[in-house]
Amino acid sequence: MSNTFGFTISARQGRARTGVVSTPKGDIRTPAFMPVGTAATVKAMMPENVRATGADILLGNTYHLMLRPGAERIHNLGGLHKFMNWDRPILTDSGGFQVMSLTDLRKLSEEGVKFRSHIDGSEHNLTPERSMEIQKLLGSDIVMCFDECPALPADRKRIEESMQLSMRWAQRSRDAFGDRPGYALFGIQQGGLEEDMRGASAEALKSIEFDGYAIGGLAVGEGQEAMFGCLDYAPGQLPDDKPRYLMGVGKPDDIVGAVQRGVDMFDCVLPSRSGRTGQGQTRMGAINLRNARHKDDPRPLDADCSCPACTKYSRAYLHHVVKSQEIIGSMLLTWHNLHYYQELMAGLRDAISTGQLDAFVADFHALRAVGDIEPV
Numbered sequence: 561m562s563n564t565f566g567f568t569i570s571a572r573q574g575r576a577r578t579g580v581v582s583t584p585k586g587d588i589r590t591p592a593f594m595p596v597g598t599a600a601t602v603k604a605m606m607p608e609n610v611r612a613t614g615a616d617i618l619l620g621n622t623y624h625l626m627l628r629p630g631a632e633r634i635h636n637l638g639g640l641h642k643f644m645n646w647d648r649p650i651l652t653d654s655g656g657f658q659v660m661s662l663t664d665l666r667k668l669s670e671e672g673v674k675f676r677s678h679i680d681g682s683e684h685n686l687t688p689e690r691s692m693e694i695q696k697l698l699g700s701d702i703v704m705c706f707d708e709c710p711a712l713p714a715d716r717k718r719i720e721e722s723m724q725l726s727m728r729w730a731q732r733s734r735d736a737f738g739d740r741p742g743y744a745l746f747g748i749q750q751g752g753l754e755e756d757m758r759g760a761s762a763e764a765l766k767s768i769e770f771d772g773y774a775i776g777g778l779a780v781g782e783g784q785e786a787m788f789g790c791l792d793y794a795p796g797q798l799p800d801d802k803p804r805y806l807m808g809v810g811k812p813d814d815i816v817g818a819v820q821r822g823v824d825m826f827d828c829v830l831p832s833r834s835g836r837t838g839q840g841q842t843r844m845g846a847i848n849l850r851n852a853r854h855k856d857d858p859r860p861l862d863a864d865c866s867c868p869a870c871t872k873y874s875r876a877y878l879h880h881v882v883k884s885q886e887i888i889g890s891m892l893l894t895w896h897n898l899h900y901y902q903e904l905m906a907g908l909r910d911a912i913s914t915g916q917l918d919a920f921v922a923d924f925h926a927l928r929a930v931g932d933i934e935p936v
């Protein structure tokens with residue numbers, strides 16, 4: 561275990577890399593998937609079970625935690641790790657993206673964003689300085705810069721103004737974060753789908769210097785082809801020797817394509833959220849357990865999966881508990897989905913280490929092309 565924050569790359573294949581982000585609270589094997597623990601919980605999962613799926617790090621949401629139960633309260637109760645019983649690394653977002661996406665009444669200025677809570681309508685002010693303060697109060701190991709991004713498509717002028725504002729906020733975030741050994745601050749590249757603006761954003765961030773770099777403003781409605789087009793150049797504009805984090809991505813095939821393009825870290829609500837709506841993410845693709853075809857099916861969701869949902873229960877049982885809205889349906893499918901995501905990341909890491917990434921990716925797409933097993 562390291563006393564400082566660091567990143568070591570152990571193998572590469574093409575633009576893909578595998579390695580370890582080291583922190584005082586434990587190592588994060590990359591490429592890494594971070595389950596989302598929005599409100600100090602990965603919904604429907606005990607923390608020890610999230611760990612059992614292979615997760616090295618969780619993501620927490622500043623916006624949700626500052627509103628309820630409040631950052632000062634969590635700090636007074638010993639910090640987010642103790643509060644939610646997760647002793648490994650935690651990354652928190654800055655709150656910026658969710659203020660923009662979840663609140664209607666907001667006012668954006670050079671200073672920051674004034675908004676009303678979607679919970680009780682109370683007024684709040686989020687600035688780079690306050691975001692850094694909140695993330696420190698929470699005890700976050702990887703802190704994200706406060707930024708702003710327009711929904712795509714947006715015109716160049718809007719994208720440029722937004723990117724420039726985010727770069728000024730990145731400098732204010734860096735200044736407010738200060739010197740905190742063992743903790744990391746990540747800058748966030750913006751610039752929409754414009755290569756020159758992505759490049760300008762990367763240069764601005766590199767001159768400030770961060771412990772890691774995120775690619776922000778993607779997976780906001782542009783589609784996979786446009787996202788991959790951007791990822792063909794964006795990661796290469798960022799420092800090679802620091803972790804690269806693609807925020808809010810994604811579906812399994814998004815992740816595989818992004819890893820091939822040099823991304824090291826991911827987060828997405830998809831495995832947990834879709835697990836609560838009866839969807840299983842599998843090697844054969846997404847499977848809807850609500851479908852009547854599973855009603856009499858004694859077979860597991862995925863015969864090759866070692867998670868509890870697949871080793872102890874049938875598709876018929878999963879169908880039944882999903883249809884009758886039993887809580888265990890959410891628990892089992894969330895567990896399976898997080899397990900599948902972590903297996904996928906482990907497979908990618910192993911494939912890069914052994915120089916087998918191309919074959920791994922070919923197998924990944926071939927299995928999904930075949931799709932689910934035939935009905936009974």
Ligand SMILES: [Zn+2]
Pocket residue numbers: 861862865866867868869870871896899
């Ligand atoms: Zn499973």
